[in-house]
Amino acid sequence: xxxxxxxxxxxxxxxxxxxxxxxxxxxxRPPVVAGRDPAKTADVAASxxxxxxxxxxxxxxxxxxxxxxxxxxxxxxxxxxATAEPMIEACLASGVHYLDITGEIDVxxxxxxxxxRARAAGVALLPAVGFDVVPSDCLAAMLHRRLPDAIxxxxxxxxxxxxxxGTARTMLENLPQGGRVRIDGRITKxxxxxxxxxxxxxxxxxxxxxxxxxxxxxxxxxxxxxxIEVYLAMDRRHIAWLRRLRPAASLLRxxxxxxxxxxxxxxxxxxxxxxxQHAERGSFWGRMENAEGRSVEATLETLDGYSLTxxxxxxxxxxxxxxxxxPGFATPSKAFGPDFIFxxxxxxxEWP
Numbered sequence: 001x002x003x004x005x006x007x008x009x010x011x012x013x014x015x016x017x018x019x020x021x022x023x024x025x026x027x028x029r030p031p032v033v034a035g036r037d038p039a040k041t042a043d044v045a046a047s048x049x050x051x052x053x054x055x056x057x058x059x060x061x062x063x064x065x066x067x068x069x070x071x072x073x074x075x076x077x078x079x080x081x082a083t084a085e086p087m088i089e090a091c092l093a094s095g096v097h098y099l100d101i102t103g104e105i106d107v108x109x110x111x112x113x114x115x116x117r118a119r120a121a122g123v124a125l126l127p128a129v130g131f132d133v134v135p136s137d138c139l140a141a142m143l144h145r146r147l148p149d150a151i152x153x154x155x156x157x158x159x160x161x162x163x164x165x166g167t168a169r170t171m172l173e174n175l176p177q178g179g180r181v182r183i184d185g186r187i188t189k190x191x192x193x194x195x196x197x198x199x200x201x202x203x204x205x206x207x208x209x210x211x212x213x214x215x216x217x218x219x220x221x222x223x224x225x226x227x228i229e230v231y232l233a234m235d236r237r238h239i240a241w242l243r244r245l246r247p248a249a250s251l252l253r254x255x256x257x258x259x260x261x262x263x264x265x266x267x268x269x270x271x272x273x274x275x276x277q278h279a280e281r282g283s284f285w286g287r288m289e290n291a292e293g294r295s296v297e298a299t300l301e302t303l304d305g306y307s308l309t310x311x312x313x314x315x316x317x318x319x320x321x322x323x324x325x326x327p328g329f330a331t332p333s334k335a336f337g338p339d340f341i342f343x344x345x346x347x348x349x350e351w352p
Contacts, residue, residue: 007317008032008053008070010087011077013040016101016130016309020076021048023310029318032070035077057083063090072097074129074317080107088125092117097124097320101309103132105180105187108217108331115329124325126335129316130309131302133214134332134341135284136230137222139300140215141338142349143288144223146296150288153225155215156199156208158233158283178246180212182220182228193242199231201283202299202350206233209242222331225288233283280304281346300349302341311344 009024011017012033024031025048033048035041036056045052055066067073067090075087080102088111091098102108111127118125128134136155144150179190196209208231215230282302289295302308316332319325325335332340341347 005069005071006030006032006051007072007074007321008034008067009074009076010034011075011083012044013037014076014078016306017076018044019306020074020310020313021050024314025050027314029314031074034066057086060086060089060093063087064094067091067094067096070096072099072124072317072320074313075100076313078102080104080127084127085110088114091125092121092123095121095123097126097325099124099126099129099313099316099320101130101132101313102127103130103214105212105214105217108133108214108221109187112217112221112329119328122327124320124327124335125329126316126320126325126332128214128218129313129332131282131305131312132309133218134312134316135282135300135302135308135347136213136215136286137218137331137333138338138341139284139286139298139349140219140225140288141222141333143286143296143298144225145338147288147290147294149290150223150225150296151291152227152289153219153223154229154231154287155213155219156201156231156233156285158201158203158206158208177212179210180216181210181230182216182226185220185226187216191243192246193239195229195231196239197231199233199285200299200352201233201285202301203283207236207239208233209239218331221329222333282308296351298349298351300341300347302347303345308344312341315340315343 009021009031012021013035021031021033030050032051033045034053038054041052041054053066055062057063073091073096077083081104084107088098108127111125178192179194180187181190194210198205199208210229211232213230216228219228282305284300287297
């Protein structure tokens with residue numbers, strides 16, 4: 001792969017995409033910024049002095065044409081359940097490496113299913129190279145290194161702060177699907193807020209509830225542990241609210257009327273389009289247990305979610321462009337090792 005070829009950032013006008021583009025320009029690695037909205041894409045390109053391309057993802061031939069002459073795509077336009085597959089198809093057809101910042105189970109699983117095609121095409125497929133799921137994936141791999149015969153993994157995180165509007169829309173879309181965990185190696189559907197437990201984060205005990213986070217997919221590919229649950233620290237009132245939604249979950253499917261979506265976003269996305277105003281450090285906890293009841297446990301702390309996504313996405317991209325990643329599907333810890341997260345600033349782990 002010619003590392004002198006440019007790379008393309010799709011979804012550059014979103015909150016996270018723009019932050020990544022800005023930092024890449026600052027580091028002297030400007031992307032070709034791309035998106036489907038001509039005005040917004042042109043605005044980002046003009047403000048950063050980047051080349052731009054405008055295209056939607058509903059015409060496969062057009063997408064392939066727009067990938068001509070690029071080495072890699074960093075895909076930042078969610079919801080990835082709708083956008084990842086057509087971009088992956090175009091990358092496989094064009095011999096272009098693919099990375100994204102998804103946290104969606106189905107997108108990670110779809111990427112894994114394309115492993116053989118990616119190897120044949122000489123394409124690296126690296127989904128989930130942001131806060132979802134680099135730190136938790138590396139933590140899972142660190143735990144597995146200490147307990148390689150583990151049969152159960154529990155991961156939890158706190159300190160997400162305010163989320164962007166794009167992330168909020170993805171969460172609204174996924175709400176009707178309920179929860180998911182991995183049981184005996186299979187991804188299994190469970191009710192919303194299926195389990196809750198008290199977890200010893202670095203800052204103290206927090207109540208947390210199961211959520212369908214990307215590690216339900218990625219941690220299995222990274223460790224082979226057959227039973228996986230992922231928890232999010234949450235106020236007890238919000239947990240109770242989620243459980244009350246269970247009977248009506250099927251009625252919550254989008255598309256909702258736009259005024260209703262806006263109302264929900266204003267209510268829950270306190271920071272609007274600038275989540276950095278409410279940023280909190282990422283705090284992670286993980287525990288593995290084997291069949292004999294032996295366990296290992298650790299906590300990990302990182303930058304806030306959006307700042308960490310900028311760092312990890314660009315670090316992964318640099319390694320791909322340098323030719324350090326073999327073709328095919330990989331999770332972050334599989335591609336770069338469990339200790340990859342320590343290359344990011346202000347990251348540390350503690351083993352109780």
